[in-house]
Amino acid sequence: MLNSPSLEDIELLEKIRNPETRNYGFNLLVRAYQQRVYWHVRKMVIDHDDADDLTQEVFIKIHRYIGSFREDARLYTWIYRIATNECLNFLKKKRNRFFLPIGDVATELSGKLDSGVHITGDEIQLQLQKALLKLPDKQRLVFNLKYYDDLPYEEIAKITETSIGALKASYHHAVKKIEEYLSND
Numbered sequence: 001m002l003n004s005p006s007l008e009d010i011e012l013l014e015k016i017r018n019p020e021t022r023n024y025g026f027n028l029l030v031r032a033y034q035q036r037v038y039w040h041v042r043k044m045v046i047d048h049d050d051a052d053d054l055t056q057e058v059f060i061k062i063h064r065y066i067g068s069f070r071e072d073a074r075l076y077t078w079i080y081r082i083a084t085n086e087c088l089n090f091l092k093k094k095r096n097r098f099f100l101p102i103g104d105v106a107t108e109l110s111g112k113l114d115s116g117v118h119i120t121g122d123e124i125q126l127q128l129q130k131a132l133l134k135l136p137d138k139q140r141l142v143f144n145l146k147y148y149d150d151l152p153y154e155e156i157a158k159i160t161e162t163s164i165g166a167l168k169a170s171y172h173h174a175v176k177k178i179e180e181y182l183s184n185d
Contacts, residue, residue: 008032009075016066026066030059033076036149037083043144044087044137046129054090058083073158080159084141091137131181135174142167143174 012032015025037058042051061082069078132140138160145156146167153164160167 006074012075013066013069013071026063029062029066029075033079034059036076037079040080040083040144040149041087043132043148044141045090046133050090054083054086058086061086074155077155077158080145081161084159087141088137127182128178131178134181135177139170139174139177142170143178146171 012025012029015021015028018025034055038051038055041054041058042048045051045054058079062079065082069075132143135143141160142156142162145151145159146153151159153167156162156167157164162170
């Protein structure tokens with residue numbers, strides 16, 4: 001069943017909720033999800049250091065609020081929602097802090113792609129990342145979740161709290177914009 005927690009999630013949650021195994025359970029949760037969360041965040045904020053910091057913030061929030069997880073969705077859906085909100089808030093603060101329009105933030109992040117010591121990949125992948133930076137944050141998020149994470153629209157809808165129809169339209173617009181950017185480049 002797509003909506004219910006997996007057996008692994010249930011076992012993790014039991015360990016976390018037991019005071020005697022709470023720390024062990026949380027360490028297992030971090031090990032299970034840290035890499036996925038890091039790459040989800042990294043695709044949004046580009047910079048390794050920012051992604052590292054945000055990933056830590058995500059797990060701090062998870063630790064703080066795991067008791068309020070209602071188990072009406074899969075655990076990773078809840079974790080991705082926290083990570084997604086952290087990314088969007090980070091990018092919004094970055095724009096507000098420097099009074100930068102969206103284009104200037106995209107230019108800054110694109111520069112990090114070109115000069116990043118932690119960035120690897122061939123030229124096509126680099127061009128795709130630059131094209132993604134031209135998208136509005138939420139379109140980029142939907143594209144990343146669908147294209148890279150291969151999540152079904154139902155899961156993306158829960159993560160982003162958006163309707164499936166709106167997600168499909170957003171993904172379609174993102175693909176068209178990326179195709180246009182790549183064909184002009």
